[in-house]
Amino acid sequence: MSKAFTRESDQDDDDDDLPTVAPAPGGKNYITRAGYDRLRAELFQLIDEERPRIVEVVHWAASNGDRSENGDYLYGKKRLREIDRRIRFLTKRLEIAEVVDASLHHGGDQVFFGATVTYADADGKETTVTILGVDEVESAQGQISWVSPVARALLKARVGNVVRLSVPGGVQELDVLAVHFPVPATR
Structure with a gap:
């Protein structure tokens, strides 16, 4: 077949290499x-x-x-x-x-989308993460997606709760130490 009758996109334009980030459940x-x-x-x-x-x-x-x-x-x-x-x-x-406006929960102690959560594992190691959307997460800045296993375990927990996180080696317990939300914008 002549090259004149092939679509240029047949060569490299596969949508297969698009990031396939589907919405969460x-x-x-x-x-x-x-x-x-x-x-x-x-x-x-x-x-x-x-x-x-x-x-x-x-x-x-x-x-x-x-x-x-x-x-x-x-x-x-x-x-x-x-x-x-x-x-x-x-x-x-x-x-x-x-x-989602996470500042609506400002001052609360329960974990929701947009919260910055500090938790400790069984060894006492403290970790601080911010729970954000799939499309905006930058893991180098301590941000995790709300659909990640850690975020799913933390969501709806309150300060002082111990949540269970399933990991490949078994179950890990995380102690929720602090929850912070952005300050509401003043108008």
């Missing part, structure tokens, strides 16, 4: 306002700035003639596919997002 995709705004800003930056810039480069490169050995053209087309894939992903995630 029940179909909810909880996210904080800050996380939602960050994803939305990324989406608009891709649509309004990066994609038009790459389209311009591809257009310029295509006007130079032979596209088969034109690095700007080939790289530009590949980058456009990556941008379009990310735009589709962000659009789908934002459509199903449910923004």
Whole structure:
């Protein structure tokens, strides 16, 4: 078959390498306002700035003639596919997002979405984590997804409770030491 009749996307544009972050059980995709705004800003930056810039480069490169050995053209087309894939992903995630205001629980001692929780394991090692949405977690900053096993064990617990966490080596007990929520914004 002639190469003229193949879709360009048949070569590298598989949606299989998209991050497949499905909503948690029940179909909810909880996210904080800050996380939602960050994803939305990324989406608009891709649509309004990066994609038009790459389209311009591809257009310029295509006007130079032979596209088969034109690095700007080939790289530009590949980058456009990556941008379009990310735009589709962000659009789908934002459509199903449910923004939660964690500051509504400020002053409470029960663990809910958006809480920063300090707990101790059986060895007395203290760990502090913030329970956030799947799309906004940065583990290097001590953030965990609300669907993670640790977060599931901690949710609805109160300060002073001991929760049980199933781990590959058995069951681990975690003692909830402190719960903090963001301060409500003043208007």
